[in-house]
Every structure is written in structure tokens, then in C-alpha cells.
Amino acid sequence: MTRQPAGPLSGVTVLDLCSYLAGPYGCTLLADLGADVIKIESPQGDMLRQFPSSLAGEARFFLGTNRGKRAIALDLKQKEGLAILHRIVERADVLVENFRPSVPARLGIDYPRLKKLNPRLVYAGLTGYGDKGPLSEKGGFDQVLQSLTGMAVFQGGGPDKPQLVLGSVLDYFTSALLAYGVAAALFHREKSGKGQYLSLSLLRSALTIQAGRFVWAESEGRDVARDSGTGGLTGIHPTKDGALYISVHSNHFWAALCELIGRPELARDPRCVSMRSRAEHAADLVPELRAILAEHSAREWEEMFGERVPCASVRPIEDMFDHPQVLAEELVTTLDHPVVGHYRTMTKPIKLSDTPGPEPSAAPIFGRLMCCIRKFAVCGGVSMSAHAP
Numbered sequence: 001m002t003r004q005p006a007g008p009l010s011g012v013t014v015l016d017l018c019s020y021l022a023g024p025y026g027c028t029l030l031a032d033l034g035a036d037v038i039k040i041e042s043p044q045g046d047m048l049r050q051f052p053s054s055l056a057g058e059a060r061f062f063l064g065t066n067r068g069k070r071a072i073a074l075d076l077k078q079k080e081g082l083a084i085l086h087r088i089v090e091r092a093d094v095l096v097e098n099f100r101p102s103v104p105a106r107l108g109i110d111y112p113r114l115k116k117l118n119p120r121l122v123y124a125g126l127t128g129y130g131d132k133g134p135l136s137e138k139g140g141f142d143q144v145l146q147s148l149t150g151m152a153v154f155q156g157g158g159p160d161k162p163q164l165v166l167g168s169v170l171d172y173f174t175s176a177l178l179a180y181g182v183a184a185a186l187f188h189r190e191k192s193g194k195g196q197y198l199s200l201s202l203l204r205s206a207l208t209i210q211a212g213r214f215v216w217a218e219s220e221g222r223d224v225a226r227d228s229g230t231g232g233l234t235g236i237h238p239t240k241d242g243a244l245y246i247s248v249h250s251n252h253f254w255a256a257l258c259e260l261i262g263r264p265e266l267a268r269d270p271r272c273v274s275m276r277s278r279a280e281h282a283a284d285l286v287p288e289l290r291a292i293l294a295e296h297s298a299r300e301w302e303e304m305f306g307e308r309v310p311c312a313s314v315r316p317i318e319d320m321f322d323h324p325q326v327l328a329e330e331l332v333t334t335l336d337h338p339v340v341g342h343y344r345t346m347t348k349p350i351k352l353s354d355t356p357g358p359e360p361s362a363a364p365i366f367g368r369l370m371c372c373i374r375k376f377a378v379c380g381g382v383s384m385s386a387h388a389p
Contacts, residue, residue: 007034007357012186014038014094015085016069017109019046021142022171022202023098023126024065026178030094031068032348033183034357039071040085045366057339063363064345067335071364076107089114089121094182098126101136111197122185124178124198131199140202142170149206154213154227174205231282236314237290242298247310249275256308261292335362 012035016027024039024046031037039046046062053059074081089095095114097104104110104125111123125131128140143164146152151170156163181198189195207214213226233254236245248254251274255267266272266288271281278285293301298313305311320326321344333347340362347360 004358005356007032008352008355009183009186010034010355010357012036012094013092014096014182015040015088015092017095017097017099018126019098020048020171021061021065021168022174023096023178024048025172026124026126026175026182027096028065028067028069029175029179029349030182032350032357032360033179033352034355035094037069038088039066039069039364041071041073041366043073043075045073049366055340058337058363058365063337063340063343066363067345067360068358069364071366073366076109082108085109086114086117090117092118092121093186094122094124096124096126096178096182100139101125101127101131115195119195120189120193121195122182122189122198123195124182124185124200126174126178126200128201129203130201135203142168142202145170145202145206149203149210150213151206151210154210170202170206170209173209174200174202177205177208231279232286233278233282233289237286237293239293239298239301240296243314244293244298244301245312245314246305248278251275253309254278257305260305260309261289263288263292333360335360337362337365339365 009030012030014027014030014035014037016024016037016039018024018027019041027037027039046066048062048065049059051059051061053061055063074084076082076085095109097109099107105113111121111125114121114123127136128138128145129135146155146164147162152162152164153159155165178198178200181200185196185198215226216224234247234249236243238244246257248257251267254272255264258264258266258272266285270277271285272278296304302311302313315323321332326332331347332344334342334344336342343362345360348357
């Protein structure tokens, strides 16, 4: 095997006991930083493997969110499987699980118990709603928490027409918080020698991602405006061909837009002296703007606006695989998978100049029967993926 570049988390062993998306991808972000991530699945496998996919034999979302890991299948409901996990924990650095709060203790893998085996263990528990409270034992899912916490109301523009933010944005945000929290706990351990318990939840993440809205002064009523609305000038607009997003929050960008669309006098119009005044008169201004945008295609306007007006023609994600800026930033890599074959996918989201870490590797296939776990030399009834980085 060729020697891989060291990452800032090289030498750190992470046990990923998670299913679905938020927990597993948080562990993938740790693998991107050089951690040795071992995905420990039940005999049924991660639920994400079972999601519908046009790929034969694998789920697209599983491939995209589990790169750079090895995989083991353990039945933690059996004493043999639990004993194996306990042996691994003794030499691990991090354990991440996303069970409901009561489950780890029932399985024998809760933090107080594992802390006795390894006082240096950083243990991250990811739940839907938190460790306590009336909803704590409910299963949590991205779209459920979007609906609960107001995200769907803001996305749709009101309680009578809610819309979900597609793309599991809450799950992915939680993944980033997970990696951030684990890295901070490992840094603290370097100073103190002690591990600790991290509590994360989709509920906590849903309110964190809305920090700009989640402010309520004593002097305000319930129906106070919580979003920085611009009346529709900043947003997606139809053009002669395709849709175009433009951002004209500031007077500087508004003036540049007016000049480039051939209406410089609008920048001096009394209705347009500030962002707030433009929002107040948006019902009149938006139709004027769209009538002009209909004269050219979205790509043409994008070219004409250049760097002077923040904008982008609306594209499908498929365009990103060959977009010149994406390629210049080396954000796409080609991986080889024993079932899917070659596929292009995301590389690491963070570039580090001195400790870049290993190159990404394909997500593991579901474990095949083996007599022992390499590296830990623990014998027992275990299945481990033969496809491992």
C-alpha cells in the first residue's frame, strides 16, 4: 500500500455506530481529516443502504455519505458482538451513535459504561430531540424537524403554504456540527487527558441554523417579521431562457444592476434609496425588472453582470461535475467500487496545506464473514468489509 499523507486526525480511531445520514456523514468528515473510521453496522446494515437508487446494488446516498471508511457488522444484542465492541472501545478514541436516548444503556454501550473501559473516549450521542424532555424518545428525521421548528414555514413564505428545504440540509448541517464538536473534544483531551460526552440533536441544529431568526425581544409581538425580506428583488427570476438568481441587497449592487440593464435612473429613484424602501415598492419594481430580464437568457445575463452583480443562472447538479470552477478547486474525484465500478463524487470539503490527509476512498460494501478484525485482532462472530481503504 502506498503511504498516504497525514491528516490532522491521523492516528485517531473513530467508531461509527450510526445509520441514515447525519451521524454517518459527520464521521465521514472526520475520515476526510485522516481519522481511521470503522463503520459498525447491525446485521441488517445501515438503513441508508436500503434507500431507492438508480444504481444497481448500492444506494447513491450511502456512497455519497460514507466515503473513506472500513465496515464491520456486529450484532450488539448478542453477548459475543457486545464483547467485541467493548474490546474495540478500549483502544478507540471516538464513538458516535445516533440511537434514541434509552437504547445505548439497554444495549450496554452507554457512555458511563464505556467510560470505565476507556476514560479517554470521546463519546458523541446524536438524537432527534435531545437526551431529555417529552419528545426525547421520538425518532428524529430532517424533514420532521424542519416542519416542527419553523423552517418549512419560512421556506414556503407562510404557515398556509409550508415547503421543505430539499437535500437534507439539516442532516448535513448536523454532520458538520458533529465533526466540529468531536474535533474540539479531542483538542481538550490533548490538554486534559480526559474524554467526554457530546450531546447533539436535530432539534438543536434546526434552531442553530436559524440563529438569525431565533431572536425575540420583550418589546415585540408574536407576529414580528423575522426574515430579512427584500420583497422579491433579490431572488430567482425568469429570463428569455432559464432562470437567474440575483442578489441586490446593497445600494452598490443595486446601482450596478440598474446600469447594466440600461435603467441607471432607477438607482436614483426615491423608491430605491435603500434596501427597505425597495422592499416596500417591490410590487412595482419586480415586474419592471423581469420585463427587462426577459430580453436575454440567464447565461447571457450571468456573463453581462460578471463580478459587478452577484448572480448565477440556475443549473442542475449534474453541471457541477464539469464546471470549470469546480474542477479548478479539485472538488470532484473518481473512486472505484467493487459493485458500482468507477464513479465521480465529492472530495474533501476542507483543504489543509500541511496535513492534507489521505485521498478519499469509496464507501465500504456490507461486511463479509471473516474470522477476526484486522488491526484489533479480536476473534468472534463478526463480519467485516473486504473493501476497505
